[in-house]
Amino acid sequence: MTRGVWLFLGAVLGVLYLPLIPPVLESFRAGDGFIANYIGIAANAVLMEGIRNTAVLGLTVAVITPLIALSVAQTLRAWGRARLILGLILLPLFVPGVSMGLATALVFQVIGLEASMVSMALVQILWALPFATLLLLTVMAGFDRAYLEAAHMLGAHPLRAFIDIELPQIWPGILGAGIFSLILSFNETIRTSIVQGGSNTVQTYLWSQYQQVGLTPPLYALMTLLIALTLVLVGLLAVLDRRLLARRQIDAADLDA
Amino acid sequence: MPRQAARPVITRLLQRGLYGAPLAAVAALVVGPLAVMVMVSFWTRTGFSMTPDFSLAAYSTFLGSTRLDILFRSLWVAASATLIMLLIAYPAAFLIARRVRTDAVRTVLFLFAVPFLVNYVVRTFAWTEILGRSGWVNTMLLNLGVIGAPLDWLLYSQFSVYLGLITAYMPFMVFPIWLSLSAIDPRLEQASWMLGETPRQTFWRITLPLSLPGVFAAALFGFVGAFGEFAISTVLGGTGYQLLGNSVISALNVINYPLAAAISTFSVGVMGVLLLIWFRVFDLRLFLGKIMGRT
Numbered sequence: 001m002t003r004g005v006w007l008f009l010g011a012v013l014g015v016l017y018l019p020l021i022p023p024v025l026e027s028f029r030a031g032d033g034f035i036a037n038y039i040g041i042a043a044n045a046v047l048m049e050g051i052r053n054t055a056v057l058g059l060t061v062a063v064i065t066p067l068i069a070l071s072v073a074q075t076l077r078a079w080g081r082a083r084l085i086l087g088l089i090l091l092p093l094f095v096p097g098v099s100m101g102l103a104t105a106l107v108f109q110v111i112g113l114e115a116s117m118v119s120m121a122l123v124q125i126l127w128a129l130p131f132a133t134l135l136l137l138t139v140m141a142g143f144d145r146a147y148l149e150a151a152h153m154l155g156a157h158p159l160r161a162f163i164d165i166e167l168p169q170i171w172p173g174i175l176g177a178g179i180f181s182l183i184l185s186f187n188e189t190i191r192t193s194i195v196q197g198g199s200n201t202v203q204t205y206l207w208s209q210y211q212q213v214g215l216t217p218p219l220y221a222l223m224t225l226l227i228a229l230t231l232v233l234v235g236l237l238a239v240l241d242r243r244l245l246a247r248r249q250i251d252a253a254d255l256d257a
Numbered sequence: 258m259p260r261q262a263a264r265p266v267i268t269r270l271l272q273r274g275l276y277g278a279p280l281a282a283v284a285a286l287v288v289g290p291l292a293v294m295v296m297v298s299f300w301t302r303t304g305f306s307m308t309p310d311f312s313l314a315a316y317s318t319f320l321g322s323t324r325l326d327i328l329f330r331s332l333w334v335a336a337s338a339t340l341i342m343l344l345i346a347y348p349a350a351f352l353i354a355r356r357v358r359t360d361a362v363r364t365v366l367f368l369f370a371v372p373f374l375v376n377y378v379v380r381t382f383a384w385t386e387i388l389g390r391s392g393w394v395n396t397m398l399l400n401l402g403v404i405g406a407p408l409d410w411l412l413y414s415q416f417s418v419y420l421g422l423i424t425a426y427m428p429f430m431v432f433p434i435w436l437s438l439s440a441i442d443p444r445l446e447q448a449s450w451m452l453g454e455t456p457r458q459t460f461w462r463i464t465l466p467l468s469l470p471g472v473f474a475a476a477l478f479g480f481v482g483a484f485g486e487f488a489i490s491t492v493l494g495g496t497g498y499q500l501l502g503n504s505v506i507s508a509l510n511v512i513n514y515p516l517a518a519a520i521s522t523f524s525v526g527v528m529g530v531l532l533l534i535w536f537r538v539f540d541l542r543l544f545l546g547k548i549m550g551r552t
Contacts, residue, residue, distance in 0.1 A: 005357065008349070013368055016428055019387070022386035023383055071276075075277070075279065079276065095291070098505045099521040099525050103290035107289065126287065190502075226379060234371050241367075
């Protein structure tokens with residue numbers, strides 16, 4: 001029985017992970033060899049600008065999204081109405097990427113603003129927000145609100161109680177939401193490409209190159225770097241998760257003692 | 258004294274503003290663009306620009322051309338792909354919730370999250386390497402002598418489109434299903450067992466119905482994604498293969514914003530109806546309670 005379980009899960013995961021391998025192999029094998037492919041990236045001015053844009057966007061999204069998620073989560077706790085508020089937050093998850101990109105592009109079109117880094121940041125925040133909020137909510141669910149009541153009884157202002165008591169406890173959730181948003185930001189293509197205007201990100205560059213000339217060896221190197229960076233960030237997320245889990249266990253042990 | 262009475266009101270207003278303002282901003286950010294999109298779908302196209310109007314011209318263009326075929330194809334492909342994805346994601350979620358050791362659950366869920374996080378366009382590109390005429394699968398099968406000539410149906414075919422859709426959207430579908438499965442009170446299943454039901458009957462009459470909120474959420478996510486897909490159909494579908502997302506982009510390419518908006522409004526409308534059903538039919542408290550703790 002147990003063997004069958006792992007066989008099924010292993011097979012499904014195997015198929016899911018298979019597409020992560022070819023870009024890596026191709027970046028070594030294709031073109032003028034491994035080093036030339038990676039140097040090809042650095043020599044490309046458009047691409048280097050794309051990398052800069054990607055970094056700026058990623059950091060913007062990674063900072064703003066958790067803050068919005070945090071305030072929404074606080075409102076949710078204060079007001080209840082979970083179905084309504086969560087429904088609103090989760091909505092972008094259920095809108096096709098092309099449609100969400102188009103909707104945002106049209107807003108800029110109607111207002112008469114140029115599509116820019118702002119419009120790109122906007123679609124990416126909308127895309128990351130449902131995930132960031134869910135992640136934060138699950139971490140906040142583990143926080144015992146009795147601590148806040150205790151702080152209140154001892155005369156602390158709600159803001160003070162939040163900063164001194166709650167924030168240190170849910171900090172890993174905020175950090176996790178930030179990393180998650182960063183990952184989603186630099187792995188986003190379709191929504192971004194519709195509102196990109198004149199600027200490029202690494203992903204939109206990749207996509208436009210694919211449509212214009214097809215996949216070239218330097219592009220495989222680029223994809224490899226993207227996959228590697230994603231895996232590093234995912235690893236960071238895993239470490240954070242382990243820490244949180246360990247701390248919970250210590251807290252639980254303290255309570256038992 | 259009036260001053261004392263006034264303070265709590267101000268505090269309450271401040272608090273309401275503090276909580277309400279970010280929420281209102283988010284609501285505007287989420288709903289605003291969609292509202293603008295619906296509005297523009299009724300406008301008319303004038304050359305390379307558009308004029309405010311209340312016209313159904315864009316909709317009649319949408320429904321009166323080959324785009325109608327694309328719509329029906331998208332509906333069919335999305336529905337059938339969603340069914341296949343559920344048939345994989347449900348057993349996976351079930352096994353994670355019921356058969357995997359508790360301390361390994363987080364790790365296994367994490368393993369499902371990783372491929373979802375890597376850009377699906379990059380993963381879609383990779384499939385062309387694996388499935389192409391001189392790709393991995395064909396090379397391997399040729400070398401093994403299983404086939405005499407490369408298989409043509411692996412890439413630029415229905416098969417590759419479905420494979421692309423499944424690997425893009427299925428990993429995330431495991432999560433809501435797992436969530437609703439693990440929120441089921443085990444005593445309900447035990448009660449069913451005590452009353453003499455077989456495990457199979459217990460599954461069909463207790464476990465499956467109680468997990469439906471998560472299943473429906475997962476199905477919705479997969480369906481909407483596949484329905485409005487653009488990249489996978491472009492890369493893996495071959496020349497001329499289009500899903501509804503391609504329709505939107507092709508309308509955008511000829512700078513026909515009202516048409517693009519009309520097609521998009523249609524697909525968002527389909528999503529809205531399904532989402533309403535989800536909210537109306539299912540009791541989501543269990544499902545949400547699992548995310549938010551005891552509330």
